[in-house]
Amino acid sequence: MSATSEILPSPAIPGDLRQLAGDLVAKALRAGARDAEVVIREGDEFSALVRLEQVEKLKESGSRGIGIRVFTGSERSLHSASASTSDFSAEGLRRLVCGALDLARVTSEDSFAGLPEPGEFGALPGELDLYHQDVYSLPVATRIEYARRAEAAAMAADPRIQNSAGGGFDAATGRTVLANSRGFLGEYRRSYCSLASMPIASAPDGKMQRDFWYSSARKVSALDTPEAVGAEAARRTIRRLNARRVATQRVPVVFATEAARSLVGHVFEAASGDSIYRGASFLAGQLEKVVAAPQISIVDDGTLPGLFGTTPFDGEGLPTRRTPVIEDGVLKSYLLNTYSARKLGLRSTGNASRPMAGNPGIGTGNLYLQAGSISPQELIGQIQAGFYVTELMGFGVNAVTGDYSRGAAGLWIENGELTYAVEEVTIAGNLKEMLRNIAAVANDLEFRGPVASPTLCVDGMTVAGE
Amino acid sequence: MAGSKLAGGASGPAEGRFLFRKFGLTERLLERCLGEALSAGGDYADLYFESVASTSISVDESLVKSASYGVSAGCGIRVVSGERTGYAYSDDLSEERLLRAARTAAVIADGPARQPVAGFRETPKSGLYAIPAAEADPHIAQKVELVMRADRAARAYDSRIVQVRAGYSEELRHILIAGSDGAFATDVQPLARLNVFAIARGPSGSARGSSGGGGRVEMDFFLAEKTPERFALEAARQAILQLGAVPAPAGEMEVVLGPGWPGVLLHEAVGHGLEADFNRKKTSAFAGLIGCHVASSKVTVVDNGTLPSRRGSLNVDDEGSPTRETVLIENGVLKGYLSDKLSARLMGLADTGNGRRESYQHIPMPRMTNTYMLSGEDSPEDILRSVKRGLYAVNFGGGQVDITNGKFVFSASEAYLIEDGKVTAPVRDATLIGNGPESLKYVSMVGNDLALDEGIGTCGKNGQSVPVGVGMPTVKLDRMTVGGAGR
Incomplete structure (x- = not known):
């Protein structure tokens, strides 16, 4: 034991995590911090993978960790530093606090640093439909059976599917506690479960294709059936068989929902305050300007009950909220945490994300592109020749310039119909122009993760192939 | 032992x-x-x-x-x-x-x-x-x-x-x-x-x-x-x-890759596809190709976990086995897989010491260490001079591969046009795409200037990240698809 003699609550009792967080904040202040913020996370995970009817992997465990952020110096100009640990012993906690304070000696004074103002804190009321016991109460044998059925449904769907990367059932629960020296103390629990099927199909020439499908939810009872997941996985895999390349050309590119949401993700990166104040974004300086086609609206909303991007408060203890990012093609707001907001002379939008160690970053709530009115079939039906993209590969997106170039696979569109499979081609453009060239948006918005988009069509992209 | x-x-x-x-x-x-x-x-x-x-x-x-x-x-x-x-x-x-x-x-x-x-x-x-x-x-x-x-x-x-x-x-x-x-x-x-x-x-x-x-x-x-x-x-x-970069070209052309980090090509095009787990399950595009020509005869690729102080090196892998040098492709012929204990036992192979994991929270699986192509005989200058119209790519961001169909991408962050044997204008970011078991067959020249990367690579597989290294001499591919937005 060390020279310090603080008495800390027993870490073995989960109910005391709130108290532990508060005590650590107090300990940091006593040790010389002007302000402090503590996050504690604990969680359990389970995963089962069944392959060719055999259980291949079974994993079940839990872990927890504490992160602390301290501020020292004068009120006008603070130093900050952070530390994290998985060691909840008294000695481990002492080292955590001392480690952060030691590091604060070497960081720079920064007049924009510091916790949010006391009046900004808050949390949405209620559980927000984020936590359901059924995710963890299901017997292990039943979970394995879900995974087995998801794989079996895909294998049974078509004789060309004779192999598989498996069927999986995953579950997780987690609890987050956040406390700071300006009076905020909040916590929430979340649950998650998912069911996946990953078949492999072979063409007569032996060429293989993989694809997958999944269903995820905050409660088991909201999952699609294993049979539905397996059947959809099989359909997506079979349609990739006998894929070919196409000639290099400029055509409209239709982003299916799973591909379209990555475009919304790029808008997030470009609209996040850290990129903006650093001038590292093609959206810097574009507030109230037209940045997208007039039918495009993108909203971030962290308040929607039960969804994957929902929390009662953000990583700094501010209540989550609804923020229109792009409205009818006009950039209305960046997504900000406290630091980037101060840098830009704006207010935080409640989008702070809190890593265990390090300064808060910026995260999404539920970020989505608003649905249009036509069906995906009608959208495709309007296109003479084009590329329907179901999968994108690689990291060829530059948020500074907007340059966009990624590997793509999907189906060719001819005379308004989906025809043969296409692979080993790239699609390229520039995000600035791509957002303005969104010619149509379908009505199939579905929240399968924290970032969502309906099917949409971008005119005039370059497809590079043969 | x-x-x-x-x-x-x-x-x-x-x-x-x-x-x-x-x-x-x-x-x-x-x-x-x-x-x-x-x-x-x-x-x-x-x-x-x-x-x-x-x-x-x-x-x-x-x-x-x-x-x-x-x-x-x-x-x-x-x-x-x-x-x-x-x-x-x-x-x-x-x-x-x-x-x-x-x-x-x-x-x-x-x-x-x-x-x-x-x-x-x-x-x-x-x-x-x-x-x-x-x-x-x-x-x-x-x-x-x-x-x-x-x-x-x-x-x-x-x-x-x-x-x-x-x-x-x-x-x-x-x-x-x-x-x-x-x-x-x-x-x-x-x-x-x-x-x-x-x-x-x-x-x-x-x-x-x-x-x-x-x-x-x-x-x-x-x-x-x-x-x-x-x-x-x-x-x-x-x-x-x-x-001052101009739009990158689009379509198939001759591509010269510079030495060092462009070796990410090997990591994506062949490395992942030769991890034993995918081959045991026959879900890799390379399954069943041992002994077959998967590259031009100028190509020899190894994975080597024993290089001193390298980012991908380990004294022992995460199953306690000593690391080693494993020949993956020798003079164009596919020679071996990267294995861990489980796949070595089930496939009757030697354990190559490639069982790795991100942390104690993760199950080990076959992973690369430092993966690189050995030097050839061509001078880098001769390689560039031999290209009529093409792309010279010397720096890359990340890459990705679909193990099952073999398609891979890697994204050039610094590249130039080659016109009549001369390196000319820098081009904007562009993704290159190819097919693992095919693309190295188009390697027509291999430089004498093998270099390893500076030590920045992190590889992701099944949600687990581990540090890795790559390397390559200057290499000319007679055709590869360049995904620019230009002509």
């Missing part, structure tokens, strides 16, 4: 006893856990203890805005029965919790109990990297100075550099592995990295550049061998260069 029987208690080489000391482990406790893990049968069980301390510092707008320190520790327990793996972990290393985790992992098996082999045999140490002495950090101010130097150098390079971010991160990982077959290994693995990111602004817009490097080294590596200025100037140079 000669080894010494372990003595219980706290004698022996100090670095090997770190975890014993720190967590009060005894040889008897390890044996009890392994016994509990095999209480329902199974072919094999192992324990992976890990303790990691990490520090990171970053500079943004010439201010040290972030400094953090983290520690984590835990144990992962695995039971293997045929093709089945049961896994559990705990960050509480009390005897009670370890035994509980062992029982959870044991659920995968359903037979009579088995006894672990009595007595551990320690894998000999190969000493590929220096082992730091202390846990405490007396050098924090010098580490801060490293990132400040990077910031100053990048800004001084050109007045058009308007933003610089620099970061230094390091970790020290102690591991201890004990297997029911008597395998026993410990290692202390340093890992450090310095990164610089610069933004340049010109009359027509902004552009970015980035650079970095490191390895299984400590801070002094950046004082002597690879200075912050070196990385800073490289990031700034790239950002300024990109201000």
Whole structure:
């Protein structure tokens, strides 16, 4: 034991995590911090993978960790530093606090640093439909059976599917506690479960294709059936068989929902305050300007009950909220945490994300592109020749310039119909122009993760192939 | 594999006893856990203890805005029965919790109990990297100075550099592995990295550049061998260069890849597809191709975990097996796979020491270490001169591969047009795409200038990240698809 003699609550009792967080904040202040913020996370995970009817992997465990952020110096100009640990012993906690304070000696004074103002804190009321016991109460044998059925449904769907990367059932629960020296103390629990099927199909020439499908939810009872997941996985895999390349050309590119949401993700990166104040974004300086086609609206909303991007408060203890990012093609707001907001002379939008160690970053709530009115079939039906993209590969997106170039696979569109499979081609453009060239948006918005988009069509992209 | 029987208690080489000391482990406790893990049968069980301390510092707008320190520790327990793996972990290393985790992992098996082999045999140490002495950090101010130097150098390079971010991160990982077959290994693995990111602004817009490097080294590596200025100037140079870049071409053309980091081509095009797990399951585009020509006869590719101080190197892998050099492709012919214990046993192959995992929370699987192509005979100048119209790509961002159909991409962040044998205008970012088992057949020239990358690679597979290295000499491919937005 060390020279310090603080008495800390027993870490073995989960109910005391709130108290532990508060005590650590107090300990940091006593040790010389002007302000402090503590996050504690604990969680359990389970995963089962069944392959060719055999259980291949079974994993079940839990872990927890504490992160602390301290501020020292004068009120006008603070130093900050952070530390994290998985060691909840008294000695481990002492080292955590001392480690952060030691590091604060070497960081720079920064007049924009510091916790949010006391009046900004808050949390949405209620559980927000984020936590359901059924995710963890299901017997292990039943979970394995879900995974087995998801794989079996895909294998049974078509004789060309004779192999598989498996069927999986995953579950997780987690609890987050956040406390700071300006009076905020909040916590929430979340649950998650998912069911996946990953078949492999072979063409007569032996060429293989993989694809997958999944269903995820905050409660088991909201999952699609294993049979539905397996059947959809099989359909997506079979349609990739006998894929070919196409000639290099400029055509409209239709982003299916799973591909379209990555475009919304790029808008997030470009609209996040850290990129903006650093001038590292093609959206810097574009507030109230037209940045997208007039039918495009993108909203971030962290308040929607039960969804994957929902929390009662953000990583700094501010209540989550609804923020229109792009409205009818006009950039209305960046997504900000406290630091980037101060840098830009704006207010935080409640989008702070809190890593265990390090300064808060910026995260999404539920970020989505608003649905249009036509069906995906009608959208495709309007296109003479084009590329329907179901999968994108690689990291060829530059948020500074907007340059966009990624590997793509999907189906060719001819005379308004989906025809043969296409692979080993790239699609390229520039995000600035791509957002303005969104010619149509379908009505199939579905929240399968924290970032969502309906099917949409971008005119005039370059497809590079043969 | 000669080894010494372990003595219980706290004698022996100090670095090997770190975890014993720190967590009060005894040889008897390890044996009890392994016994509990095999209480329902199974072919094999192992324990992976890990303790990691990490520090990171970053500079943004010439201010040290972030400094953090983290520690984590835990144990992962695995039971293997045929093709089945049961896994559990705990960050509480009390005897009670370890035994509980062992029982959870044991659920995968359903037979009579088995006894672990009595007595551990320690894998000999190969000493590929220096082992730091202390846990405490007396050098924090010098580490801060490293990132400040990077910031100053990048800004001084050109007045058009308007933003610089620099970061230094390091970790020290102690591991201890004990297997029911008597395998026993410990290692202390340093890992450090310095990164610089610069933004340049010109009359027509902004552009970015980035650079970095490191390895299984400590801070002094950046004082002597690879200075912050070196990385800073490289990031700034790239950002300024990109201000004047023209749209990248689109379509199939001749492509010359520069030496070093462009070896990410090999990592994606062949490396992943040769990991044994995908081939055992016949889900890789390379399944069944051993002995076949998968590349031009000028191509020889190896994976080598034994290079001193390299980011992808390991004295032992995360199953306690010694690492080695494995020939993947020799003169164009596919020679071998990268295996871990499970796939070696099930496929009747040698264990190549490629069983790796991100942390104690993860199940090990076959992974690359340092993957590179050996030098050929052509001079880089001759290679460039031979190209009528093509692309010369010297720096890349990341890559990705679809193991099953073999399609891979990698994204060029610094590339130039080649016109009539001359390197001309820089082009904007573009993704290159190809097919793993086919694309290396178009290698027509291989340079005599093999270089390994600076030590920046992190590979992701099934949600697990591990540090890796790549390398390549200058290489000419007669055709490859370039995904620019231009003509």
